[in-house]
Amino acid sequence: MRAEKNEDLCLRIGVRQGGCSGMSYIMDFEQKANTRPDDSVIDCDGFRIVCDPKSLLFLYGMQLDYSDALIGGGFSFTNPNATSTCGCGKSFAA
Template sequence: MAPAISLTENALEHLNKMRSEKSEDLCLRIGVKQGGCSGMSYTMEFESRANARPDDSIMEYDGFVIVCDPKSLLFLFGMQLDFSDALIGGGFSFKNPNATQTCGCGKSFAAEM
């Protein structure tokens, strides 16, 4: 079965590099919030693994942990997180099958539920 949120090798490598610069006990919280040009914005932040809530979904990739709250997971299920170090258009990108519309910057989206 495919994971609820997947990472490309490039994303995993970059996230591990970012995490190693901070602390080894951190996980990545991925979510959504209201806002952005298309209605909903992606959120990502490192946090202590101890902060995971009982209702969070926890996904592990080669020792790297992602947590996501249940409401956000409704909008993110099946999403793939990628990373590119290209000078133009580089950074993290979200390939979200639930997005019915995506803004030009790729950091916000619209979805019908």
Template sequence: MTATQTPQKGILLSETALEHLQQLRSQQGRDLCLRVGVRNGGCSGMSYAMDFETAENIREDDEVYNYNGFRIICDPKSLLYIYGMQLDYSNALIGGGFQFTNPNANQTCGCGKSFGV
């Protein structure tokens, strides 16, 4: 486990994912947070959602995780389904991109972007 992966955080972030997210954020030219959540849909019932947003959009009931100055936020309802999730990133030509390892999922789709509980 690296320094950015601490067990008390509800969403774990690999070094590779952190580096890629910081690079994406710098391209935006603003200090943004990453909102991670779930929504209904996808081939397994629920799909992961990720998007940058400004700190003004952080709600009182959101969980905020700080990784070396980079903040990940998640609403409490989504956190019920993804608590303990590992977010990783791969540069592979096939199967690359963000990868979600969710300990709460009892089924996942082939693309890894949706899950069922």
């Protein structure tokens, strides 16, 4: 997806209030030039992931996986900070 946009992008991950369990995950592409000085930055295999400090409190130790399976495919979040998650796996309570 990043290659299709043909831009210098990074992936911003975070959390916000909402979702069935109280907090939901957010992910979006962002220009590398728009990252903030207080963002945590992870470089992995030539790809940059950024996260704001408030979200990092809820995401520290989380494992993000992707599957292209026809059933149950997409991103999956394994978050050790979640006390409960919803059935779709896109929101959680901490």
